[in-house]
Amino acid sequence: MTAISLPASLLPTLPGHYYTDPAIFSLEQSRIFESMWFCAVRASDLANPGSFKSVDIGKESVIIVRGRQGELRAFLNICRHRGAKLCTEDSGEVKRAFQCPYHAWTYGLDGKLVAAPNLTKMPDIDRTEYGLVNVHLREWLGYVWVCLADEPPSFEDDVMGAVTERLGELEVIDSYEIGDLAVGRRIVYDVKANWKLLIENFMECYHCATIHPELTEVLPEFADGYAAQYYVGHGAEFGEEIKGFTVDGSEGFEKLPGVGDDQDRRYYAITIKPQVFVNLVPDHIIWHRMYPVAVDRTIVECDWLYSKEVVASGKDVSRSVELFHRVNTQDFDVCERCQPAMSSRAYAAGGVLVPSEHHIGAFHEWVTEKIGSFDS
Numbered sequence: 267m268t269a270i271s272l273p274a275s276l277l278p279t280l281p282g283h284y285y286t287d288p289a290i291f292s293l294e295q296s297r298i299f300e301s302m303w304f305c306a307v308r309a310s311d312l313a314n315p316g317s318f319k320s321v322d323i324g325k326e327s328v329i330i331v332r333g334r335q336g337e338l339r340a341f342l343n344i345c346r347h348r349g350a351k352l353c354t355e356d357s358g359e360v361k362r363a364f365q366c367p368y369h370a371w372t373y374g375l376d377g378k379l380v381a382a383p384n385l386t387k388m389p390d391i392d393r394t395e396y397g398l399v400n401v402h403l404r405e406w407l408g409y410v411w412v413c414l415a416d417e418p419p420s421f422e423d424d425v426m427g428a429v430t431e432r433l434g435e436l437e438v439i440d441s442y443e444i445g446d447l448a449v450g451r452r453i454v455y456d457v458k459a460n461w462k463l464l465i466e467n468f469m470e471c472y473h474c475a476t477i478h479p480e481l482t483e484v485l486p487e488f489a490d491g492y493a494a495q496y497y498v499g500h501g502a503e504f505g506e507e508i509k510g511f512t513v514d515g516s517e518g519f520e521k522l523p524g525v526g527d528d529q530d531r532r533y534y535a536i537t538i539k540p541q542v543f544v545n546l547v548p549d550h551i552i553w554h555r556m557y558p559v560a561v562d563r564t565i566v567e568c569d570w571l572y573s574k575e576v577v578a579s580g581k582d583v584s585r586s587v588e589l590f591h592r593v594n595t596q597d598f599d600v601c602e603r604c605q606p607a608m609s610s611r612a613y614a615a616g617g618v619l620v621p622s623e624h625h626i627g628a629f630h631e632w633v634t635e636k637i638g639s640f641d642s
Contacts, residue, residue, distance in 0.1 A: 272618060277627045282613035284633075285460040285605065291561035292325075293637040294461075298540050300324035300414045301636075303425050305542045305555050307410045308449060308569060311357070312338065316375060318364075319357040322557065323414060328401055329353050329364070330410055333375045338405060340412045341398035346379070347371045352398070364398075373398050408445035408571075409553075428538040434499035439536075439544075441524035444551055447571035450583045453591060455566040459601035460608070461541070461558035462633065464566070467597050468535070468543050468554075469493060470623045477596045480589055484508050484515055485533055491622045493535065501532030501546075511547040512585035513592065519576050521548035539632065545590065549573075550583075552590045562605055568594060 272278060284290055306321045307330055318331040320343050327343035329352065345352050350368040363380055365372045372381040377398035385391065402413040404421050411425065420427075430436045457464065467473070471493035474482055482489040485502040504511070510518030511533065521530055525548050534546040543554035551571040558564050570587050577583075607613055619626055 275621055276618040277624055279616040279619060279626075280462070280630050280633070281616045282608040282610065285462060285608035286561060288561050290637065291460075291558075294558070294633075295324035297637050298324075298633075299558065300326060302415075302419060302540055303404065303411045303413045303421055304540070305409050305538070306330055306340075306412050309338065309405055309408055309410050309445075310449065312410075314359060316360045316362070317358075318353065318360065320353045320355070321412075322559065323412065326414055327351060327353075328412060328414070329398075330403070330412065331360075331364075331375055334362075338403060338410055339375070339377065340401035340403045340410070341373075341377050342401060342414075344399065345369075345371050346396050346398065347382070406445075407439070408447065409555075425538055429536055429544075432498065432536045433534065438499075438529070438534075439546070441526060441529065442522055442546055442551060443524050444553075444571060446574070447522075447551060448574045448577040449569050450550070450572040450577045451570040451587045453568050453587075453594070455568065455594060455598055457564045457566055457598045457601060458562060459564060459598070459605040460562055461556055461564045462629075463601040463604055463608075464556060464564055464598070465537065465539075465629060466626050467601055469537055469626055469629065472620060472622050473600065477600060478593055480513055481593050484511060484589065493622075501529065501534045504531040504533070510549065510586070511589060513588040514585060516585060518547075518586055519549040519572065519581070522550075522573060539629075550576075550586055554594075566594070566598070 300323060304323050306323065306328065307319045311319060312330065312332040315332055315334045315336065318329055321328050321330065328340055329343045330338065330340045332338055343352050345366040345368065347366065347369055350366050352364050352366050354367065363372045363374050370383055371379065374380045377400060379393045379396045402418045404411045406425065411421070426436055429439050433439060471488050472491045474488040475491065478488070484504060486505045487502050508515040510516060512518055530548050536544040538544065541556035545552035553569045553571060555567045556564055557567070570583060572583060
């Protein structure tokens with residue numbers, strides 16, 4: 267491919283085929299999603315012993331289950347006998363064990379093989395060795411993170427480090443006590459666009475004045491085109507007449523107990539590669555998890571988290587939910603508008619990044635380093 271000479275104010279993007287080529291997506295599945303820490307579920311969704319959820323990560327299906335003593339475990343969703351999918355439901359609750367629907371091999375909540383037809387006639391079978399394949403698991407900020415790699419990368423460097431890089435110090439996010447919050451609303455979006463388009467969109471605010479009228483009303487500095495996460499430790503300040511992070515700027519709820527005066531009336535956005543967006547405001551948190559399922563399709567699960575008191579009281583959260591639901595819809599609509607153009611000859615060599623988007627170039631470098639060079 268012939269290199270294109272650009273003026274100093276512009277940087278090149280990835281070529282269009284990086285968003286449309288199934289072979290590239292396959293590399294991303296194995297070298298990114300199956301190799302890094304992946305935010306899978308909200309821990310509170312697995313409330314009881316035996317509660318489980320199956321999640322597709324890269325090309326694998328993973329079961330996350332709460333054990334009999336309250337511990338969380340993760341396993342590949344594959345029966346060790348003949349490879350049948352063990353759990354066919356997305357979520358549910360079992361009493362004591364998982365049983366394969368094919369030949370009835372049965373596994374305890376700790377993954378050990380506990381029963382199978384004629385198992386007593388096979389005394390040489392090790393119940394642990396032929397148990398479910400374990401997946402590395404960490405719990406942080408109330409979410410369950412898993413890693414399929416044999417030797418996972420440092421959680422402290424990759425996940426916590428992304429937060430520290432954005433906020434300046436890890437203690438800032440601790441003050442929001444996200445693990446103690448409750449889900450007030452969850453909305454699942456089925457976006458017909460490549461996952462990288464969603465990350466690029468979230469990282470920049472050059473588009474904010476164009477498509478986010480409600481957001482720029484609440485956060486006036488966003489109209490200038492620089493995203494809050496462009497500056498380490500910076501939180502975008504609410505407008506003078508704005509009372510809360512709501513669709514009409516009306517008052518929200520009391521700020522979360524640990525939020526300091528320097529964090530009040532400010533919004534912080536954080537990208538945790540490869541698939542998490544965190545949005546911090548004084549009285550609630552908006553947490554996005556992306557599940558890339560195809561080169562041109564991404565499922566996004568968005569949680570609005572409030573204090574347990576707010577959720578238990580049944581208070582109306584609709585005005586705060588509506589603000590970011592509109593932002594999500596606006597963003598996902600433009601990503602879907604971009605996706606078909608990625609295969610156009612006009613975008614074969616890619617597009618360009620203006621100065622307020624230059625930090626996206628670092629994301630592109632990260633992607634290419636992870637998957638290696640690839641020519642169409």
